[in-house]
Amino acid sequence: MPRINSASDLEKLRDGILAQRQSLQGTITICGGTGCQASRSRDTIAAVTAELDRQGLKDKVRVRATGCHGFCEQGPIMVVEPGNVFYCHVQPEDAAEVVTQTVRQGQVVERLLYTDPVSGKQIPTEDEIPFYLAQDRQLLSQNRRVDPCKVEDYLAIGGYGALAKVLAGIAPETVIQEVKASGLRGRGGGGFPTGRKWAECQEAPGDEKYVICNADEGDPGAYMDRCVLEGNPHLVLEGMMIGAFAVGASQGYVYVRNEYPLAVKHIKVAVDQARELGLLGQNILGSSFSFEVEIARGGGAFVCGESTALMASLEGKVGEPRAKDVHTVVDGLWHKPTVLNNVETWANVPAILENGSAWFAGKGSGRSKGTKILALTGQIKNTGLVEVAMGTPLSTVLFDIGGGSASGKPIKAVQTGGPSGGCLPADKFGLPVDFDALAEASSMVGSGGMVVMDQDTCMVDVAKYFLAFLQDESCGKCVPCRLGIDRMLEIITDITEGRGRPEQLDLLEDLADTMSQTALCGLGKTAANPVLSTLRYFRDEYEAHILNGQCPAGVCQALITYSIDPEKCTACGLCRKACPHGAILGKKKQAHAIDLDLCEKCGICRSECKFDAIQVC
Amino acid sequence: MPGRELDSILEGRRSQPHQLIEVLQDVQENFGYLPEDAIRAVSRALGVPLTEVYGVASFYKAFSLKPRGKNVITICTGTACHVRGARLLLNQATGQLGVAPGEMTEDGMFTIEHVNCLGACALGPVVTENGSCHHHMAPGKLRKLITSLNGKGEATHA
Amino acid sequence: MIPYVTLSIDGALIKAAKGTSVLDVAIEYGICIPHLCHVPNLSDLGACRLCIVEHVVNGRSKVTTSCTLRVREGMVIRSNTERIRHLRRNIAELLVAQAPNSRAIQDIAVRCGVKKVRYPFRNENCVLCGRCVRVCSEMWQAKAIGFVGRGKDRKVDTPFSQPSEACKRCGTCIDLCPMTITPCDGPMKPGEEYLCGKCESQMMEANSSPDQCIWCDLGEGFQCGRY
Structure with missing residues (x-):
């Protein structure tokens, strides 16, 4: 493609792409995101492409391999246009039927339609699916219109229009003013006002400044950044370019998690394409603005979500946070003023400049504006990525979009905000998805992970899980974090193994308070949140462990025993074969039994049993 | 140690200390782990003191200082996979092969690892086997997977 | 000429050279802020967190380590409030539970008001203060x-x-190590560690005479706040 030298060049290119596409009869969109690839969507894409070729439709119908649509559980997902026909779990064998029936004859292949688990009805089009209906998919909806490896697709939906508008004569101060007025706050966890961050960096002395995109999404249970970067990398790049122009940076970095190979690949392709088009490099779109982007792969450390640790890592050092007496907007990467935002934050920027701050601020509630992507996972019917206007009640997300509990057992809690967040009980589901409201309830929006837990989840075990995670991920530099987490885990392990004492609960609270006030970085300061929030809302479970030696959810291994109900056991032998410890005794046609001396209480037998014969008490 | 591969990794990055992590990523990808002489060579080539290279190599999860098995089975233990029973999978794999996470089996066939999130939470629990992803895993499915990779039929455990 | 700023520490107005840390200034003026990982003339990590103070900005006070905080004009610092003493005690408790076999750590615990250790003792021989690492790299360039x-x-x-190969056998790492000073009664046996607290009786006297340091003879190389 030729280099674009001005805004009018860009428009000409865009018009050309659109004109070319008008001759198409239709488009088959197939998700090629990480989730759907795990469900073999690549084979489906290849099969559909081959089938179109075989039926002579190659030039008339386009196959678009897109990034994640967010409804990973139903993958591989396919949308056939025109008609907005939505198919799920599409296998390569289905290609011929889809092309013949839907593309050629405009008929729906019923067996591939999505069945709503709540109503039990089949739903023919994507727009009617309840999972999507209650959402406001500003960012996510672009994913299905874009092949992440084709910049033409991004241009076709108006891409780089906001950048052109900015470079055509909006002053950096005005850009910052717009972002400030929009009320955009950091989507990575902190919720810091983005405009203020930019303004402080712009005002900081120095000619050399940097912008960084944090794509080192380490929160377990959150994957929206992966989805956006993988599905629409140019959107993130455009956001970074506008930010760089506003603060006066000429170099940017994308720090991306190496565990996301597809995201690494797509952002690399996008940077190359942008460079080829002249959207990166010297004098972008004929203006005086020059900007370059480098991709750095993260080494795998949750603590690198902390700005100073991430910057140390970019400098090739150990990812340890340092004291932030002076903020990174003044003293950041290589000690230069630096703006660091996460993927979702950058992705929100182009639309703010395109549609104006009032449009953005029109969505949301209180001091939380715009939309937020949430990763809805765990024991819920519809798992996947959900984007809602901020201020939407948790209950809407859990029940209207999520469809309620997967197991049919009542939802006990939802864990929001990852390891820095907390667990909210059912009576708090009226709370809105709002930075301040959730913080007040001892949790946080964080990066947007929402893990749903039902009656079979032990809340003490959840606290223990997060502590073990954080113990693994703490850099170990400062005492309150390293030793504090260690001691907390020691205490909680005591509790889950029946050695707990009532006074340890007070000690947990005291220690948590010390950690939150004295730890060096955000990881340590928030490390106690999962313990504090479960103590606040589920103290009875802690007490059941300590006072009665019971785990009400039947999870904590030391407090439970497994047994086989001889009435229900059919002697099928599945459990006996499955037990890795050889603890199940039994012969053909003879009810099996567990040798408690050998049993490690791993629970594998229970998950294998088809007859619900294995009991926990 | 094959110097040519290392040379091509270091090409264009010599005396650039900030490239350390990228270089180590490539060494890890190439050799499956970070061999001692590679670490020493990287230290010399980039001009970073050995202590610092070793510190970085031991800090990040992406790097392994010990050789890994022919088959690397990675079990996701992120929150979403955890609440759907990832622990059972870890129990299954370690029990079946008789090794602790991070260790290699004696025959050099397997290494079991766990990762804190693969970002495929909706499909959990997730296991990757040499880079290819298996979703909605269950202990039984994992047992079959390990058995088939082993190629030796049933029962590796003592 | 070195530019000076004026700041207030615990109500005292103090003139300090720009660029110095609050901890250094406080020590210079005889205000004892307990610390462990700080070593004069080496960089500061902010690892032990014992030197925390309240930094009051616009009426809101923030807890931060004084070793990593540079002095600024008009700064208001409180180093000895109820809140700080409580937090500091909890940190010292974590430390002494980890390494009871160090006289330096035992003294710090007593000095920070630890009366009871609520965790089981461990017998580690390193608390990762990093004094050795920094002296090796910064003073000797050895790394x-x-x-x-x-x-x-x-x-x-x-x-x-x-x-x-880089080690110069200088031994400074050992000199600076807080673990090398054994308790007065000799090493504690594994499983029989306890909080010593013997110097506690002398604490009251020391608190009332801030220019003296009678209990804190930590041996060569380990310098407490009041030297």
Whole structure:
């Protein structure tokens, strides 16, 4: 493609792409995101492409391999246009039927339609699916219109229009003013006002400044950044370019998690394409603005979500946070003023400049504006990525979009905000998805992970899980974090193994308070949140462990025993074969039994049993 | 140690200390782990003191200082996979092969690892086997997977 | 001419050279802020967190380490409030539970008001204060030792745990190590560790005479706040 030298060049290119596409009869969109690839969507894409070729439709119908649509559980997902026909779990064998029936004859292949688990009805089009209906998919909806490896697709939906508008004569101060007025706050966890961050960096002395995109999404249970970067990398790049122009940076970095190979690949392709088009490099779109982007792969450390640790890592050092007496907007990467935002934050920027701050601020509630992507996972019917206007009640997300509990057992809690967040009980589901409201309830929006837990989840075990995670991920530099987490885990392990004492609960609270006030970085300061929030809302479970030696959810291994109900056991032998410890005794046609001396209480037998014969008490 | 591969990794990055992590990523990808002489060579080539290279190599999860098995089975233990029973999978794999996470089996066939999130939470629990992803895993499915990779039929455990 | 700023520490107005840390200034003026990982003339890590103070900005006070906080004009610092004493005591408690076999750590615990240790004692021989690592790299430019691993596996070691070619055998790392000073009664047996507290009776006297330091004879190399 030729280099674009001005805004009018860009428009000409865009018009050309659109004109070319008008001759198409239709488009088959197939998700090629990480989730759907795990469900073999690549084979489906290849099969559909081959089938179109075989039926002579190659030039008339386009196959678009897109990034994640967010409804990973139903993958591989396919949308056939025109008609907005939505198919799920599409296998390569289905290609011929889809092309013949839907593309050629405009008929729906019923067996591939999505069945709503709540109503039990089949739903023919994507727009009617309840999972999507209650959402406001500003960012996510672009994913299905874009092949992440084709910049033409991004241009076709108006891409780089906001950048052109900015470079055509909006002053950096005005850009910052717009972002400030929009009320955009950091989507990575902190919720810091983005405009203020930019303004402080712009005002900081120095000619050399940097912008960084944090794509080192380490929160377990959150994957929206992966989805956006993988599905629409140019959107993130455009956001970074506008930010760089506003603060006066000429170099940017994308720090991306190496565990996301597809995201690494797509952002690399996008940077190359942008460079080829002249959207990166010297004098972008004929203006005086020059900007370059480098991709750095993260080494795998949750603590690198902390700005100073991430910057140390970019400098090739150990990812340890340092004291932030002076903020990174003044003293950041290589000690230069630096703006660091996460993927979702950058992705929100182009639309703010395109549609104006009032449009953005029109969505949301209180001091939380715009939309937020949430990763809805765990024991819920519809798992996947959900984007809602901020201020939407948790209950809407859990029940209207999520469809309620997967197991049919009542939802006990939802864990929001990852390891820095907390667990909210059912009576708090009226709370809105709002930075301040959730913080007040001892949790946080964080990066947007929402893990749903039902009656079979032990809340003490959840606290223990997060502590073990954080113990693994703490850099170990400062005492309150390293030793504090260690001691907390020691205490909680005591509790889950029946050695707990009532006074340890007070000690947990005291220690948590010390950690939150004295730890060096955000990881340590928030490390106690999962313990504090479960103590606040589920103290009875802690007490059941300590006072009665019971785990009400039947999870904590030391407090439970497994047994086989001889009435229900059919002697099928599945459990006996499955037990890795050889603890199940039994012969053909003879009810099996567990040798408690050998049993490690791993629970594998229970998950294998088809007859619900294995009991926990 | 094959110097040519290392040379091509270091090409264009010599005396650039900030490239350390990228270089180590490539060494890890190439050799499956970070061999001692590679670490020493990287230290010399980039001009970073050995202590610092070793510190970085031991800090990040992406790097392994010990050789890994022919088959690397990675079990996701992120929150979403955890609440759907990832622990059972870890129990299954370690029990079946008789090794602790991070260790290699004696025959050099397997290494079991766990990762804190693969970002495929909706499909959990997730296991990757040499880079290819298996979703909605269950202990039984994992047992079959390990058995088939082993190629030796049933029962590796003592 | 060195530019000076005026700040207030615990109500006292103090003139200090720009660029110095609050901890250094406080020590210079005889205000004892307990600390462990800080060593004069070496960089500050902010690892032990004992030197925390309240930094009051616009009426809101923020807890931060004084070793990493540079002095600024008009700064208001409180080093000895109820809140700080409580937090500091909890940190010292974590430390002494980890390494009761160090006289330096025992003294710090007593000095910070630890009366009871609520965790089971462990008998570690390193608290990762990093004094040795920094002196090796910053004073001798040797970088023979460094931090290895992370989180609970973090330790001070040489590369590959082999004798380092870079080591100059200067021994400064050992001189600076707070673990090398054994308790007055000799090493505590494993499983029988306790909070010593013998110097506690002298604490009251010391508190009322801030220019003296009678209990804090930590041996060569380890310098407490009041030297």
